[in-house]
Amino acid sequence: MTVVNRLVTHAELDEAHTAARQLSVSARLEAVLADGRALVLLADRGWSSSLIGAADLRDGTSVEDIVDTARTVVGPDEPIDGQSQEQAAAAHWSALADILARQGVDADPRELARLPHDVVLGARLRDWLTGS
Helix, strand or coil, rough: CCEEEEEEEEEEEEEEHCCEEEEEEEEEEEEEEEECEEEEEEEEEEEEEEECCCCCCCHHCCHHHHHHHHHHCCCCCCCCCCCHHHHHHHHHHHHHHHHHCCCCCCHHHHHHHHHCCCEEHHHHHHHHHHHH
16 A cells, blocks of 8 residues: 655746746645655645835745745635635545545545645745845
8 A cells, every 4th residue: 555655845936927026936736655756736836926116025035935835825725615624624635635546545634634744945946035
């Protein structure tokens, strides 16, 4: 049986939509398996931030901000249509378990929710943050 060891969100700069006062980041959530494989769970997430004025957005953006936001955008999402926070979270983890099942991995949604979740910043995003 294949076991999921951890979750990893890869955050990378979307250069086409990023400038000194505009930041656009894509986020891809993967499940890392005990055998070393990584399976994509979500590849359609991301966010943008902007700043009005002459300042540089990098001055107020830290690695911690990026990490926190990356974890947020890959879910669980906010409740909708009268859902409780717990129901929304359960639906999110069940959906991820279903994605894994379609890739041949049996995972318990509650166990997925408890896994370590790392965020890896891509090279372009790290360079943007440092002004390189």
